[in-house]
Amino acid sequence: MSDHVSNEGSSLDDRAQSQRLLLESAHRLFGDHCDKTLLDGAERGEFASELAATLADYGFHRLADHESGFALADLFALLKVAGYHALPIPLAEWVLGNRWLGSQSDDTLVSIGQLSDSALVDVPWAEQARVWLGVTQAGVLCTVRPGTWSPGNTIAGEPSGTLHEGEKVAVACNEQPFELLALSRCSLAVGAMQRLLELVIEQVTMREQFGRPLARFQAIQHAVAGVAAEVAVAGKAHDGALAFLNTDRQRDEVAIAKARIGEATGVVTDTVHQLFGAMGFTHEHVLHHYTRRLWVWREEYGNERYWQESLGASICAGGADELWPFLATMQ
Amino acid sequence: MLNFDPVTLPESSEQLRAVIRDFIATNLPAGHRRNSDFTSGHAPEFSAALGAAGWLGMTIPKQYGGGGRGFFDRYVVTEELLAAGAPVGAHWISDRQTAPLLLGHGSQQQREFYLPQICAGTCYFSIGMSEPNAGSDLAAIRTTADRVDGGWRVNGTKLWTTGAHLNHYLMTLVRTSPPSENRHAGMSQLIIDLNAEGVHVRPIDSMTGNSEFNEVVFTDVFVPEGALVGTEGNGWQQVTSELGYERSGPERFLSTFRVFLELVRLVGRNPERDQAAAVGRLASHLLSLRRMSLSVAGMLQEGKMPNVEAALVKDLGNRFEKLSLEIARLAAPIDRDRQAFDQVLADSLLLSPSFSLRGGTSEILRGMIARGLGLR
Numbered sequence: 001m002s003d004h005v006s007n008e009g010s011s012l013d014d015r016a017q018s019q020r021l022l023l024e025s026a027h028r029l030f031g032d033h034c035d036k037t038l039l040d041g042a043e044r045g046e047f048a049s050e051l052a053a054t055l056a057d058y059g060f061h062r063l064a065d066h067e068s069g070f071a072l073a074d075l076f077a078l079l080k081v082a083g084y085h086a087l088p089i090p091l092a093e094w095v096l097g098n099r100w101l102g103s104q105s106d107d108t109l110v111s112i113g114q115l116s117d118s119a120l121v122d123v124p125w126a127e128q129a130r131v132w133l134g135v136t137q138a139g140v141l142c143t144v145r146p147g148t149w150s151p152g153n154t155i156a157g158e159p160s161g162t163l164h165e166g167e168k169v170a171v172a173c174n175e176q177p178f179e180l181l182a183l184s185r186c187s188l189a190v191g192a193m194q195r196l197l198e199l200v201i202e203q204v205t206m207r208e209q210f211g212r213p214l215a216r217f218q219a220i221q222h223a224v225a226g227v228a229a230e231v232a233v234a235g236k237a238h239d240g241a242l243a244f245l246n247t248d249r250q251r252d253e254v255a256i257a258k259a260r261i262g263e264a265t266g267v268v269t270d271t272v273h274q275l276f277g278a279m280g281f282t283h284e285h286v287l288h289h290y291t292r293r294l295w296v297w298r299e300e301y302g303n304e305r306y307w308q309e310s311l312g313a314s315i316c317a318g319g320a321d322e323l324w325p326f327l328a329t330m331q
Numbered sequence: 332m333l334n335f336d337p338v339t340l341p342e343s344s345e346q347l348r349a350v351i352r353d354f355i356a357t358n359l360p361a362g363h364r365r366n367s368d369f370t371s372g373h374a375p376e377f378s379a380a381l382g383a384a385g386w387l388g389m390t391i392p393k394q395y396g397g398g399g400r401g402f403f404d405r406y407v408v409t410e411e412l413l414a415a416g417a418p419v420g421a422h423w424i425s426d427r428q429t430a431p432l433l434l435g436h437g438s439q440q441q442r443e444f445y446l447p448q449i450c451a452g453t454c455y456f457s458i459g460m461s462e463p464n465a466g467s468d469l470a471a472i473r474t475t476a477d478r479v480d481g482g483w484r485v486n487g488t489k490l491w492t493t494g495a496h497l498n499h500y501l502m503t504l505v506r507t508s509p510p511s512e513n514r515h516a517g518m519s520q521l522i523i524d525l526n527a528e529g530v531h532v533r534p535i536d537s538m539t540g541n542s543e544f545n546e547v548v549f550t551d552v553f554v555p556e557g558a559l560v561g562t563e564g565n566g567w568q569q570v571t572s573e574l575g576y577e578r579s580g581p582e583r584f585l586s587t588f589r590v591f592l593e594l595v596r597l598v599g600r601n602p603e604r605d606q607a608a609a610v611g612r613l614a615s616h617l618l619s620l621r622r623m624s625l626s627v628a629g630m631l632q633e634g635k636m637p638n639v640e641a642a643l644v645k646d647l648g649n650r651f652e653k654l655s656l657e658i659a660r661l662a663a664p665i666d667r668d669r670q671a672f673d674q675v676l677a678d679s680l681l682l683s684p685s686f687s688l689r690g691g692t693s694e695i696l697r698g699m700i701a702r703g704l705g706l707r
Contacts, residue, residue, distance in 0.1 A: 201704055221701035222694070228704055229647045232333050236626070237619040239337050259615035304615075305608055312602065312611030320596035324414045324588075328348065330618050331339055331625065 019074050022063075023081055029054065030085035039289045042088035043157030047128045052089050056107050060091070064099040072180075073242040076187040080238075083191025083297075086289045088158060090124040092184035097133050100141060100173050106131045112181065113144075114301075119164050120144050122300065126161030127151070134168065135177040137302070142168040156292035175246060179254045182301035183241055186257040189297045190238045192290045193231045193268050199287065200224060200272045220275065227271050230264040237261055240331065252330065255311035262304030265294045333640055333703060337622070338629035344403040351411045354384055365416025366678050367588035370543050370685075372418025373497050375453070381412075382452025387426045391434060396447035402632040406625065410581040416589045420494065425449045425456040427580065428573055429502055432520075436561035436569050441522070445500075459489040459503035459523070459547060460570070467695050469504070470514040470567070474549065476505040476521060482555040483507070483521065485529075488548050493689070495545040496534045501525055504570060507563050518566035522558045523549070539681040572636065577690050579627035579641035584620040584648035586686055587655045587679045591617070593672040594659045609662030616651045620644065639703030646696040649687040656680055 033051045042048065055061055062068055064075045075095055082091050090111050097110030108130045113123035115134040123132060132144045144166035154160045204214040204224060214220045237260040241253035269291040273280050280287040298304070318326055358380045359365075363372060381387050389405040391397025398404070409427075412419050430449045433441055448454030465471040474487025485505060495501060501523045508517030525532060529552035534542035561569045591613050598606040623644050630637040656679055663672055687693045701707050 201706070204706065215701075215706040218698070221706050222697040224704060224706060225643075225646070225697035225700035228333060228700055229643050232335055232643060233619045233623060233647055236335055236337075236622040237615070240618070240622050243337075243339070255611065256615045256618050259611060260619045263612075263615075304612075308608040308611030308615065309604055310611065311614055312607030312609065315610050315614055316595060316598060316602045316607055317600055319600055320592055323592055323595050327614065327618060327621070328410070328414075331622065 015071065018070070019077060022070070022074060023077060025058070026060070026078055026081045027084075029058070030081060030087050034085040034087055036286055036289075039086055039088060039286070043153075045159050047125060048088055049128070052109060052128075055089065055091070061094045061107065061110075062098055062105070064095045065105070066099070072245050076183060076238075076242055079184055079187035080191035080194070083188035083293070084195045086192065086195075086293055090129075092181065092188070093124060093133075096177070096180060096184065097131065100133070100171055100175070100177065101131065101143075104131065104143065112177075113161075113163065115140070115142070115168075119162050120166055121162045122154075123161045123163060124154070125159055126163065127159065132163065132166070133171065133177075134166075135181065137178050139173075139176045139178050141171045141173040141177045143171055144168055154292075154296045156289070156296045158296075176250060178301060179251055180245075182258050182307070183238075183254050185297040185300050186234075186238045186241070186254075186261045189261050189265055189294055190231075190234050192294050192297075193234055193264065196268055196272045196287075196290050197227055197231045199290075200227060200275050203276055214275070223271050223275060227268050230267045234261045234264040234268075237264075249330070252311055252314055255307040255314075256330070258302060259304045259307040259311065262298045262307075265298045269294055333643065333700075334637075335623055335626040335640060336629060338403075338625045340403050340407065340625065341401075344401075344407045347404060347407050348411060351386065351408050352415075354381075354386070355412065355415045355417050359415070359417060363416075363418055364674075364678070365589055366675060367413045367416050368586045368679065368682050369413065369423050369582040370420050370493060371416075371678070371682070373420040373494065374418035375421050375455075377418050378422040378452035378455075380452070381422065382450055387422055387452045388430050388446065388450030391430050391446055391450055395434070395442055396450035397430070398450075402628045403625075406581065406628045410585065410621075413581055413585045414588055421455050421497070422449070422452050423582075424458055424494070424498075425454060426452075428458065428576055429456040429500075431576055432502070432560065432569065432573055435572065436520075436565075438557065438560075440557060441560065445522075454500070455494065455498035456500045456502055457492050457495045457498045457525070459492055459495075459501040461489065461491045463488055463490055467692050469570075470518075472504060472506060472518070474503070474505045476507050476519065476554065478507075479553070482553060482558070485521065485523065485549045485552040485554050488546060490544075490546050491535075492532075492545045492547050493543055495525060495532050495547050496542065499525060501547060502560070504566050507566075515567040517564055518570075519563045520560040520566045520569055521554050522560060523552065523554055527552055527554075529553070538684070539678075543685075571638065574638045574691070575627065575631055575636055575641045577641075578645040578696075579624055579631075579637070581621070581624060583645045583690075584617060584624065584651055586652045586682070587659075588617075589675045590656060590659045590672070590679050593675050594663055597663055597667055597669065597672050603664075606662050606664070609658050613655055613658055616655070620648050620651055623647070639699055642691065642696040642699040642703075645691065646687075646693055646700070649693065652686045653683050656683060 093112040094110045098105035110131045111123050111129035112133040113120040115136050120134045134144050147165035150162045237257045241257045244253045388397035389400045393399040476483035476485045503521045503523045507519040529550045531548040533546045
C-alpha cells in the first residue's frame with residue numbers, strides 16, 4: 001500500500017491485489033503496535049492515540065468513504081485483521097461513521113452507540129471521539145451532541161460510555177447501519193478466533209505435562225480439532241455475507257453470520273481457556289484480551305438469539321414449502 | 332492450516348434445480364415415506380429412472396455412460412434429492428463412491444462393464460471394510476485373499492455392510508499379504524459378486540427396527556483375476572483416496588432435513604419467538620455447513636484431495652444433525668396436528684446414533700483434523 005489508502009478506478013484483479021496489500025500493511029501495523037503493553041493500557045483507559053493518528057495518516061479511517069475506491073467488503077476483511085490483533089481502537093465505528101457522515105466526517109475519532117429510550121449506550125472510547133452517532137435496531141441513524149456522560153467499561157476492560165439527554169440530529173443513510181455494525185462484530189470475532197486457534201496450537205505443542213507435550217494426548221487433540229472446526233465454520237458464515245452487502249439478502253446473511261459466530265464464540269472461548277489452564281486465567285497472559293473481546297462482540301448489535309429470531313421469522317413467513325428453495329438460494 | 336475457499340455454484344448448475352424438482356415430483360414412488368437420510372429407501376425403479384434421466388454418474392465421462400459433467404452439477408442434484416427425502420439408498424454408494432473409484436483406479440474392462448450400469452441406476456454396490464475385530468482400526472482386517480489359479484480364494488467376515496442384502500456387489504478390502512510392520516501394506520480391493528458361491532449375507536436388525544446393515548461371510552469364495560481394483564497391495568491408499576467424496580457431501584448435514592421442514596410447517600407463518608429462534612438457529616447452522624461442503628466440492632472439482640477439510644465437514648455436519656433433532660423437538664408446539672412431524676422425528680432420532688459412526692467415527696475424524704493441524 002502506498003502512503004494513502006486509495007484505490008480509484010481499478011479493475012477486478014487490481015482490487016484483489018490492493019485488498020491484499022491493504023491487509024498486509026494492516027497486519028504489519030497492528031502487529032507492531034498491539035502488544036501486551038498497549039492492550040493493558042487500553043484497560044486503564046489509555047487511548048492508543050499515536051496508533052490512531054497513524055491509522056488516520058494511512059487513511060484507514062476513510063476506507064469505506066464512497067470515493068475511497070475500496071469496496072465495503074474490504075472493510076470487513078480489514079476488521080478481521082483488527083480482531084486478530086485485538087486492536088483497541090473502535091475502527092469499525094470510525095470507518096463506517098465516516099462513510100455515513102459524509103461532510104461531517106472526522107479525522108480524530110468517530111464512535112457509535114445504540115439509542116435506547118433516553119440515552120446513547122455502549123459507546124466505545126466515547127470520550128476520545130469528536131463525533132457520536134446513534135443507531136436503532138430499525139436502522140435509524142443520528143448524530144448525538146454530548147449532554148452528560150457516564151463512563152463505563154466493557155467486560156474486555158475497554159472504556160464504553162453512556163450519553164444522557166444528548167441532542168439528536170437525524171443523518172440520512174441509505175444503508176442499514178445496525179446490520180453493518182452487527183457484521184463488523186462478526187469480522188472482529190472471526191479474526192480473534194483465528195488468533196486463538198494459533199495460540200492454542202502453540203500452547204499444546206510447547207506445554208508439557210506427564211513428560212510429554214499436551215498435544216500427545218488424544219483428549220487434547222480432539223478438543224483442538226473442535227476449536228478448528230468452529231473457527232472454520234465461523235469464517236464461512238462470515239465470508240458468505242460479504243457478497244451480499246447492501247442487497248435485499250443482507251439482513252438474512254448478517255443473521256446467519258452473527259448467529260453462527262455467536263455460537264462458535266462460546267465453544268472456542270470455553271475450550272481455549274480449558275487448554276491454557278490457570279495460566280490463561282491470569283491477567284498477565286494475553287489470552288483474555290481476545291476471549292473477553294469475543295464475549296463483548298457476541299452481545300453487541302444483537303446476540304445469536306436476536307439474529308436467530310430474525311432469520312427464523314423471515315423463513316417462517318415464506319412457509320414450509322419455500323424453506324428448501326430459500327436455503328438452496330443462500331449460498 | 333485448513334483452507335475453505337469460497338465457492339459460488341455456477342448458473343448452469345443452478346438451472347438443474349427446476350428440472351430435478353420436476354423429476355422428483357413426477358417419479359417419487361407412491362406411498363414413499365420421505366426421509367432425508369441417504370440410507371432410507373431402497374427403490375430400484377426410482378434409481379433406474381434417475382439413471383435414465385441422466386442424474387446418476389454425472390461426473391463420469393460420457394464414453395462410460397456418464398454425464399460428463401462437473402462436481403457442482405452433481406452436488407445440486409444430490410442435495411435436491413436429499414432435501415426432497417427421495418429414496419436414494421439403492422444407487423447411493425455406487426454413484427458416490429464406486430464410480431469415481433473405478434474411474435480412477437479400475438481396469439479398462441471394469442470401467443466398461445460396471446460404469447454404464449452404475450450410470451443407468453441398475454447396478455448397486457456395498458462397501459466391505461469393517462470386520463468383527465476391525466472397526467475404527469481398519470488396518471486390523473483379517474479377511475484374506477489367497478492366490479489360486481485364475482484369481483483369489485477369499486475367506487473372512489465383513490460387518491455393518493449397509494445394503495449387502497439388496498445390492499449386487501461388494502467393494503471389498505482384503506489382505507492379499509499377511510500383516511507386516513507396515514500395517515497399511517498388503518491390502519487390496521476386490522469386487523465380489525454378492526451372489527457368488529460361498530458368500531453368505533445375514534441381515535442384522537438395527538435399533539431402528541429395520542435391517543440396514545449385514546454380516547457378510549466368505550467361505551472359500553473364488554474371485555476371478557479381473558476383480559482386483561487398482562494395484563495389488565495398494566488398497567489402503569485407494570480407500571483413503573475416496574474419503575474426500577465420502578465425507579464432505581450434503582448427506583453429512585442434511586440427514587435430518589425433513590425434521591426441520593416439518594418443524595417449519597408445524598410452527599406456521601407466524602411462529603412464537605422461541606419457535607422462530609429455533610428455525611433461525613437451524614438455518615444458520617445448515618447454511619454455514621453447506622458453504623463449507625460446497626467449498627470442498629470446489630476443491631474436488633480442481634482435482635485436489637481435501638481429506639482433512641472433508642473430515643471437518645463430516646464431524647461438524649454429524650454434530651449438527653444430532654443437535655438439529657434436539658432443537659426441533661423442543662421447539663415443536665404440542666397443540667397442533669403433529670403426525671407428520673412426529674413420524675419423521677421418530678425415524679430420524681432412531682437413525683441418529685449412526686450419523687457419527689458411519690463413514691468414519693467422530694473420534695477418527697477429529698484425529699485426522701488434529702493431524703492436519705500438526706498436532707500428531
